[in-house]
Amino acid sequence: MPKTAETRMSAQALGELANNIRLDILDMVYKAQSGHIGGSFSAAEIVTTLYFAEMRNLDPQNPRLPHRDRFVLSKGHACPVWYACLSRLGFFDAEHLDSLRKINSILQGHPDMKSTPGIDITTGSLGHGCASATGMALEGKAAKDQRRVYTVLGDGEINEGVVWETAMAAAKYELDNLVFFIDKNNLQMDGTSDEIMPLLSIEDKFRSFGWHVLTIDGHDIEQILCALDLARLTKGKPTCIVANTTKGKGVSFMEDVRNWHGKAPSTEEYQAARAELVA
Numbered sequence: 535m536p537k538t539a540e541t542r543m544s545a546q547a548l549g550e551l552a553n554n555i556r557l558d559i560l561d562m563v564y565k566a567q568s569g570h571i572g573g574s575f576s577a578a579e580i581v582t583t584l585y586f587a588e589m590r591n592l593d594p595q596n597p598r599l600p601h602r603d604r605f606v607l608s609k610g611h612a613c614p615v616w617y618a619c620l621s622r623l624g625f626f627d628a629e630h631l632d633s634l635r636k637i638n639s640i641l642q643g644h645p646d647m648k649s650t651p652g653i654d655i656t657t658g659s660l661g662h663g664c665a666s667a668t669g670m671a672l673e674g675k676a677a678k679d680q681r682r683v684y685t686v687l688g689d690g691e692i693n694e695g696v697v698w699e700t701a702m703a704a705a706k707y708e709l710d711n712l713v714f715f716i717d718k719n720n721l722q723m724d725g726t727s728d729e730i731m732p733l734l735s736i737e738d739k740f741r742s743f744g745w746h747v748l749t750i751d752g753h754d755i756e757q758i759l760c761a762l763d764l765a766r767l768t769k770g771k772p773t774c775i776v777a778n779t780t781k782g783k784g785v786s787f788m789e790d791v792r793n794w795h796g797k798a799p800s801t802e803e804y805q806a807a808r809a810e811l812v813a
């Protein structure tokens with residue numbers, strides 16, 4: 535597992551891996567004929583960089599090491615991106631990807647800690663994952679271990695009130711081992727984030743709650759790595775990284791199209807999307 539700048543995968547290699555992870559996601563959702571492509575694609579670089587360049591003490595043979603870094607996909611519907619990363623790291627065999635959303639599959643439609651090796655907390659009810667992540671960070675402080683806790687939230691998800699209760703608590707407990715990524719793709723399920731509930735400045739909101747705040751291009755691996763370095767250097771407060779992204783990133787006819795939130799591709803769409811991703 536890459537741990538230091540010297541042993542990290544290069545940004546270019548991480549970018550290529552993120553693209554292959556998009557292909558895994560596309561295959562999974564096409565085979566299942568159900569699932570969430572748009573929000574999985576928008577988070578592909580963030581989740582790939584976390585798993586393959588940032589997180590420490592992950593052991594697929596021993597997924598519950600107490601001092602492991604934690605990842606929580608708070609926007610749980612985007613779990614295909616999580617499953618693709620876990621499978622490529624060896625937490626389970628890649629053949630399981632073909633069983634996404636099937637009854638008795640280890641890969642359920644939303645992340646299930648009782649089904650999937652490497653998943654520490656069940657998510658899918660928006661807002662709850664980030665609260666669980668905050669609890670994990672608090673536990674790490676109490677145990678005085680070196681764990682860091684990373685979570686990805688959707689911009690629609692932060693309409694949920696629990697996110698802001700959590701933001702207050704994380705600042706109160708000075709959880710500098712906690713990082714929130716906000717996947718700001720400006721779309722949610724039923725419309726644009728502004729139409730449903732205007733967010734104004736997410737940065738100002740988190741800053742006013744006492745957080746260290748950064749803004750990046752969420753598809754630029756160098757910027758993701760740099761933000762993670764800055765988060766690690768920040769003491770006494772949690773870090774919120776507002777990542778500007780594109781929903782459906784990587785496939786022209788899916789980008790910024792609300793309908794691709796939770797739609798499975800037809801055979802023609804699947805082939806066209808695959809052709810773009812391998813080009």
Ligand SMILES: Cc1ncc(C[n+]2csc(CCOP(=O)(O)OP(=O)(O)O)c2C)c(N)n1
Nearest residue numbers: 573611658659660688689690691721722723
């Ligand atoms: C508490 C709760 N309310 C509603 C939903 C249904 N839902 C699933 S995804 C989604 C939209 C999420 O939008 P966003 O957080 O922006 O995610 P992304 O754009 O990254 O897919 C909604 C409303 C849910 N999963 N949980």
Ligand SMILES: [Mg+2]
Nearest residue numbers: 689690721722
């Ligand atoms: Mg969104």
